[in-house]
Amino acid sequence: MSTTTTVTPQQRRTAREPVLSVRDVTVVYETERPVTAVEGASFELGRGEILGLAGESGCGKTTLAYAVNRLHLPPARIASGSVTFHDRSGENVDVLALQDEALRRFRWSKLSMVFQGAMNALNPVRTIGAQLDDTLRAHTSGTDRHTRRERCADVLVRVGVDPLRLRSYPHELSGGMRQRVMIAMAMLLEPQIMIMDEPTTALDVVVQRDILREIVRLRDELDFAVVFITHDLPLLLEISDRIAVMKGGRIVELDAARTLYTAARHPYTRKLLGSFPSLSGDRGAFIRTGAVDEPEELP
Numbered sequence: 370m371s372t373t374t375t376v377t378p379q380q381r382r383t384a385r386e387p388v389l390s391v392r393d394v395t396v397v398y399e400t401e402r403p404v405t406a407v408e409g410a411s412f413e414l415g416r417g418e419i420l421g422l423a424g425e426s427g428c429g430k431t432t433l434a435y436a437v438n439r440l441h442l443p444p445a446r447i448a449s450g451s452v453t454f455h456d457r458s459g460e461n462v463d464v465l466a467l468q469d470e471a472l473r474r475f476r477w478s479k480l481s482m483v484f485q486g487a488m489n490a491l492n493p494v495r496t497i498g499a500q501l502d503d504t505l506r507a508h509t510s511g512t513d514r515h516t517r518r519e520r521c522a523d524v525l526v527r528v529g530v531d532p533l534r535l536r537s538y539p540h541e542l543s544g545g546m547r548q549r550v551m552i553a554m555a556m557l558l559e560p561q562i563m564i565m566d567e568p569t570t571a572l573d574v575v576v577q578r579d580i581l582r583e584i585v586r587l588r589d590e591l592d593f594a595v596v597f598i599t600h601d602l603p604l605l606l607e608i609s610d611r612i613a614v615m616k617g618g619r620i621v622e623l624d625a626a627r628t629l630y631t632a633a634r635h636p637y638t639r640k641l642l643g644s645f646p647s648l649s650g651d652r653g654a655f656i657r658t659g660a661v662d663e664p665e666e667l668p
């Protein structure tokens with residue numbers, strides 16, 4: 370007689386091996402009156418998992434993301450903690466100890482980041498193709514021009530942009546397309562983790578939804594993990610496997626998206642959920658559109 374266990378894709382992902390372990394990270398802005406922007410933050414990111422990072426403005430989301438990627442600049446200082454990247458090869462990388470060339474290689478190729486308003490970071494006087502090629506050349510040696518061109522065209526197609534746009538200048542593209550190009554750039558070196566900090570905030574809702582759907586689809590296809598930062602909790606509930614809620618520099622709750630929605634434990638999470646009418650109103654029947662929650666029968 371065989372027994373069957375119902376395992377959701379969500380459980381499968383969170384049960385997966387970790388790709389990143391963040392332990393007790395504290396970040397202080399050493400200003401005249403030092404500000405502890407992140408205090409004792411710990412989380413584990415599973416391979417291929419989408420982890421949402423939610424919380425009100427100023428709670429420390431961006432500071433934490435920058436620290437994990439070592440992009441923080443003085444006066445910010447990582448006062449304590451550890452960040453370990455678990456490479457697909459089996460190697461464990463102490464991210465906070467990386468220096469110079471090793472750190473440069475780590476960024477983009479292992480962990481890449483899409484910033485708030487990244488679309489405005491494109492160089493206005495260089496074509497999209499030239500800018501994608503710059504990133505590729507900086508990280509891959511000995512790849513010929515034709516192969517690089519094909520790779521650049523391929524990532525554009527993946528994010529839904531016509532590869533003919535390689536010849537375009539940023540001003541010839543809509544905001545949504547430029548943001549897609551930035552996501553393509555972050556994907557270029559096939560990183561195992563992508564950190565996205567409010568990547569769609571500046572875009573209208575329809576474009577925002579399209580891009581998010583694309584990110585979830587790409588994750589399903591390519592199996593990179595995502596840390597997705599926003600204060601838009603309904604959005605996170607739709608796309609995330611798990612969600613961490615931050616308040617005053619601390620992660621106060623971290624759970625599967627569905628559990629957080631139906632049975633939040635921390636009063637602040639409940640308050641946050643209650644502050645979105647779409648989640649709390651009479652017609653608040655919340656529908657997950659992501660491809661993450663259909664149960665699946667496993668033998």
Ligand SMILES: Nc1ncnc2c1ncn2[C@@H]1O[C@H](COP(=O)(O)OP(=O)(O)OP(=O)(O)O)[C@@H](O)[C@H]1O
Binds near residue numbers: 429433
């Ligand atoms: N350069 C700085 N110097 C001093 N304090 C800073 C600096 N940058 C950020 N802070 C403080 O650190 C705290 C966390 O800021 P952070 O930008 O990480 O929050 P956030 O949750 O990402 O906010 P938002 O959603 O508005 O981007 C805030 O109290 C902020 O005032």
